[in-house]
Amino acid sequence: MTEPLNILIIGLGLIGASFGKAIRAQGLNDRSVFVLGHDRSLGVADQAVALGVLDQAVTDLADLPRVDVVVLAVPVMAIGDVIDDIKPLIGSLQVLTDVGSVKGEVVRAVRARLGILPGCFVPGHPIAGAEQSGVAAARADLFDRHMHILTPLPESDPAAVQLITQLWQAIGADVVEMSVERHDEVLAATSHLPHLLAFSLVDTLARESDNREIFKYAAGGFRDFSRIAASDPTMWHDIFLTNKDATLSVLRRFQADLTMLEQAIEQGDGDLLHTVFTRAKSARDHFTQMLAERQKD
Amino acid sequence: MTEPLNILIIGLGLIGASFGKAIRAQGLNDRSVFVLGHDRSLGVADQAVALGVLDQAVTDLADLPRVDVVVLAVPVMAIGDVIDDIKPLIGSLQVLTDVGSVKGEVVRAVRARLGILPGCFVPGHPIAGAEQSGVAAARADLFDRHMHILTPLPESDPAAVQLITQLWQAIGADVVEMSVERHDEVLAATSHLPHLLAFSLVDTLARESDNREIFKYAAGGFRDFSRIAASDPTMWHDIFLTNKDATLSVLRRFQADLTMLEQAIEQGDGDLLHTVFTRAKSARDHFTQMLAERQKD
Incomplete structure (x- = not known):
């Protein structure tokens, strides 16, 4: 045996x-x-x-x-x-x-x-x-x-x-x-950056709002978007300190793209907004389908 | 009658x-x-x-x-x-x-x-x-x-x-x-900005990744965070064109706060990261409780 x-x-x-x-x-x-x-x-x-x-x-x-x-x-x-x-x-x-x-x-x-x-x-x-x-x-x-x-x-x-x-x-x-490097880049993009954005947005809103009154008016979209801001602060502080380079790299690309959207809003460039939103919706729908297929197998 | x-x-x-x-x-x-x-x-x-x-x-x-x-x-x-x-x-x-x-x-x-x-x-x-x-x-x-x-x-x-x-x-x-003005500010913060961030992040990742391969490695946190990026592009393009001032105002405050987090990561300032994440988690936990109470009534 x-x-x-x-x-x-x-x-x-x-x-x-x-x-x-x-x-x-x-x-x-x-x-x-x-x-x-x-x-x-x-x-x-x-x-x-x-x-x-x-x-x-x-x-x-x-x-x-x-x-x-x-x-x-x-x-x-x-x-x-x-x-x-x-x-x-x-x-x-x-x-x-x-x-x-x-x-x-x-x-x-x-x-x-x-x-x-x-x-x-x-x-x-x-x-x-x-x-x-x-x-x-x-x-x-x-x-x-x-x-x-x-x-x-x-x-x-x-x-x-x-x-x-x-x-x-x-x-x-x-x-x-x-590879180790590819893993840390992929996770920076699909996990670490989304967590940073959720933590950051919830903190921005909470600090500005008297008694967090603003959250009373938040709906399901915000609930889902901000769920990961309830994650463990110590674990996530570790992650950003230890995956610094990959996180900063994707964060900076995100910031540049977000600034482009900011300028489009400022200039009333509806075509650019529509193009980006359509591309994002298509990618997100693809992701939804990918998740559904994984569950079916 | x-x-x-x-x-x-x-x-x-x-x-x-x-x-x-x-x-x-x-x-x-x-x-x-x-x-x-x-x-x-x-x-x-x-x-x-x-x-x-x-x-x-x-x-x-x-x-x-x-x-x-x-x-x-x-x-x-x-x-x-x-x-x-x-x-x-x-x-x-x-x-x-x-x-x-x-x-x-x-x-x-x-x-x-x-x-x-x-x-x-x-x-x-x-x-x-x-x-x-x-x-x-x-x-x-x-x-x-x-x-x-x-x-x-x-x-x-x-x-x-x-x-x-x-x-x-x-x-x-x-x-x-x-008031009309307060409504548009509140919604810019709790709905319009989160949608912009979700659209923007999904688009940033999708454009960089060959065949959207990166989404294969995304987990539940990303799924929830990005769900609103599947929203109707035309409706959301309308919203950003028509709620321009309030959206730009909260977007700029968010970008300033995010840049502060970027600098903290760059400088290895773990205390600042931990403070912000802890404050955000506390606000998000408060929001979760608020939602639970609304369902109980």
Whole structure:
């Protein structure tokens, strides 16, 4: 009989805990998995065991059984310290991966702490999330039919890339590969900039309005547009500090385009407004259709 | 027995048709209503009768029975021409109202065509909408628990203001009054600017990306944020051309605040980012709670 694959998840928030719940439920093809988990907040790992997220809670990272795969699911700016904690383990791992939103920073942190980029290291980022956070919100289907982006490095061992790909595919994710740089550009455009605009607009309106009275008159469009302004300020502050170049680049292109629209409004250039809005509607309708097709498969 | 109140709706899109369906279902306190409707597209008024939106379709605006109330539910830039069409009728109306998104422009158009602002004229704007459009999407509950903003003019007859208030209240709307100028400022901030940002961002990303490939990697946050970029380009082009001053004013304040965030990212000023994001999250959480309370009442 094949030994089970031992997976250690460090950081049992929504993403880490959902990964645990999903992979315990699915297993890896014909191989069983055994899921260990650690969280720096006391009691969270025990709660995760009770919720079916883990097979075993790990209190002390210095005292571990055999581990084959480590999934780092802590905030991007905390990854360096966790690497220090698990340094003795890394040489014997088949896979070291993470789920952070900014891949360049994760690679930088690992290299800074280890001096090298080990062959087992394959950075990753699941394009999934939910309104809720924390271990209690864990869902086994969180990654089902969602993209998982892997950013293998020149140093990454092909066997490591293959194993982590199989693990994410086992829980329903659509795994794609791209470079670290491309990932950080794509996410700056599709996630980081929209969050910045939502935070910024809500703050502009709230500061100008006595007692936030203006929000009384907001409708469904504003509700949807501004939902992401309720995201965690600390996590997002980390993202903008660590994905600075890619975010600034797309932000500046956006600002230039917005200034062009401002001038069109000022000059009453209806043709330009109509052209841009029509092009945007067509792209958004395409996106809607793409989402619908992904759900149908 | 009291005569029924005869209401003529001109323009049978989502808003006009939903008003008809709702007021036919509710009546006005103890008085019955009779709902007539006209649409410049052939067949739409007959369809509206079949759907229960109207009691009677009107083909020719020059050949009408007695009318007490006219609701203009055509695009803002079409209102002037409709005013010309119904000019002979206006002197005998109890209420002339509209549902346009930009009140200053509607008032300007009515004054331009009539030379005066008649006492029966009370501009209005329901803060409601839906993904679908057109007569077939009409819903009797569209305005239930939604704001309806009235912007009475110095010329408006108090009896006209009272009657149109009662009509909107009868179908569940929460009627508030404000000045034309304040309305256009509030909507510029809570509706027009968010639409401009969504159109602009989707267009920026779509133009840069080969085959819109970038949208493949977008998640739920982007989906919600960009939903309003699928709105009707012609209607929104009208709005920006007619609410130019208020839109430009809030757009420039937004751009100044966004530039401040850009500089914070550039300089690595995490404190400023954290402060703004925390303030925005608090305001957005307040808005969420406000919406939840409105639904509970």
